[in-house]
Amino acid sequence: MAGFSFAPVAASRALDQTLPAAPARVLRADRLFTGASPQTVPQGAVAIADGFVVWSGPAAALPAEYAGWLTDDYGDATLLPGLVETHAHLAAYEKAVQPDVPAPETHKVAWETLSSVKIARQLASLGVTAVQSLGAADYTDVALREAIRAGLVPGPRLVAAGPAVTLTAGHGWRGGAAADSIPELLRQVRFHHQAGADLVKVMATGGFMSHSTAPWNAQFTLAELLAIADDAHRLGHHAAVHAHGTEGIRRAVRAGFDFIAHCSFVDADGRTAFDPQLADEIAQRGVFVDSSAVPAFPVVPGQPAAALAKQLYDHGVLLVIGHDIGAVTSAAAYRHGLSRLAEAGLPTAEILLAATSRGAAAVGLSGVVGVLEPGYQADLIVVGGNPLANLAALDDIREVVIGGRRFDRETVPPWTPPVGNAGSPEVARQAWLDRQSR
Numbered sequence: 536m537a538g539f540s541f542a543p544v545a546a547s548r549a550l551d552q553t554l555p556a557a558p559a560r561v562l563r564a565d566r567l568f569t570g571a572s573p574q575t576v577p578q579g580a581v582a583i584a585d586g587f588v589v590w591s592g593p594a595a596a597l598p599a600e601y602a603g604w605l606t607d608d609y610g611d612a613t614l615l616p617g618l619v620e621t622h623a624h625l626a627a628y629e630k631a632v633q634p635d636v637p638a639p640e641t642h643k644v645a646w647e648t649l650s651s652v653k654i655a656r657q658l659a660s661l662g663v664t665a666v667q668s669l670g671a672a673d674y675t676d677v678a679l680r681e682a683i684r685a686g687l688v689p690g691p692r693l694v695a696a697g698p699a700v701t702l703t704a705g706h707g708w709r710g711g712a713a714a715d716s717i718p719e720l721l722r723q724v725r726f727h728h729q730a731g732a733d734l735v736k737v738m739a740t741g742g743f744m745s746h747s748t749a750p751w752n753a754q755f756t757l758a759e760l761l762a763i764a765d766d767a768h769r770l771g772h773h774a775a776v777h778a779h780g781t782e783g784i785r786r787a788v789r790a791g792f793d794f795i796a797h798c799s800f801v802d803a804d805g806r807t808a809f810d811p812q813l814a815d816e817i818a819q820r821g822v823f824v825d826s827s828a829v830p831a832f833p834v835v836p837g838q839p840a841a842a843l844a845k846q847l848y849d850h851g852v853l854l855v856i857g858h859d860i861g862a863v864t865s866a867a868a869y870r871h872g873l874s875r876l877a878e879a880g881l882p883t884a885e886i887l888l889a890a891t892s893r894g895a896a897a898v899g900l901s902g903v904v905g906v907l908e909p910g911y912q913a914d915l916i917v918v919g920g921n922p923l924a925n926l927a928a929l930d931d932i933r934e935v936v937i938g939g940r941r942f943d944r945e946t947v948p949p950w951t952p953p954v955g956n957a958g959s960p961e962v963a964r965q966a967w968l969d970r971q972s973r
């Protein structure tokens with residue numbers, strides 16, 4: 536992070552301040568994974584009160600003052616911090632469904648805000664208690680964050696970017712905030728601050744899903760990226776980029792960005808070419824990278840979908856869990872993605888740390904959630920069995936607690952692969968070449 540330490544998001548604001556206080560209670564299970572280390576505590580217990588963890592450790596050492604509290608013993612189960620999705624676009628997935636009225640565009644903002652409630656609730660139902668929105672038109676993610684916080688709708692803790700900053704006709708320009716010079720970029724950063732965004736998200740390269748860009752081309756100069764990152768940090772926000780192309784990744788890292796989405800090392804010829812020196816630089820600077828490196832759609836048989844994530848991990852990069860949920864895939868992609876990381880060779884303890892404490896740090900919630908220790912907010916899940924032995928335990932969610940309160944889970948449709956192969960580098964490259972030769 537180039538020496539910069541950003542202020543924790545919403546550190547002083549509790550969720551659901553309008554609701555009665557969450558009851559004090561003790562949760563016990565055969566295993567406790569606190570998120571502070573790769574080990575589990577056998578026969579663990581967590582005491583929570585007023586929305587915070589007040590004690591955690593081996594149940595046998597539970598202090599007498601908590602012994603009389605309401606206690607739930609889950610037996611052969613594991614207590615762990617709530618999971619963190621670092622890369623979602625909550626309003627995007629239901630775009631196919633529109634209000635059945637003569638002019639649906641009249642209701643665009645309200646419709647997108649309401650639509651995003653659904654995927655936010657689905658994520659929380661899967662144990663994802665904190666979600667970073669990496670781009671939403673009209674700041675609908677900021678409004679939803681506030682609605683959840685105020686208790687208007689139940690949902691996960693949101694960290695909201697508002698509209699992603701891009702160029703005129705740049706990647707994601709339809710729902711994004713266009714800026715074509717340093718003064719315009721600074722103005723956008725300050726608009727985001729004014730509107731209550733938690734971070735600034737910048738489209739540092741083109742993307743696979745916009746006709747006017749190529750994923751391997753950098754969209755901003757180093758000077759432009761430096762201006763954005765510095766001003767975001769000055770205002771207490773972290774700064775994230777979308778970056779497929781290697782040159783865009785390099786500029787973002789050198790400009791001091793805190794978070795890279797995709798990081799897929801797409802070279803100037805449109806093909807993926809991992810750059811070990813750049814990976815080392817990302818690791819040295821402590822930049823977080825999400826696990827959504829573009830896989831081939833459909834996945835190449837015999838080739839792990841998360842091979843690039845494994846290479847980054849091997850270079851010591853701070854990998855976190857992010858799937859572009861909403862933009863390209865459904866809420867259930869979260870669990871699917873964790874299994875793909877395990878298949879690629881990441882240890883389960885590493886995956887769970889990436890999904891909890893490190894994910895929380897990556898979205899500005901360091902010291903707030905992601906660890907089950909005193910002083911952290913009580914965002915936790917209980918799963919049957921032992922997820923360190925087998926991630927499938929995460930499919931057996933017994934309870935989700937957000938801010939000390941039980942979240943009322945709903946049934947989430949199972950994961951299905953994204954339709955078509957719009958995300959394939961080869962397809963994007965061919966489409967680009969076709970347009971050039973028209």
Ligand SMILES: [Zn+2]
Pocket residue numbers: 622624669670777796859862
């Ligand atoms: Zn995205």
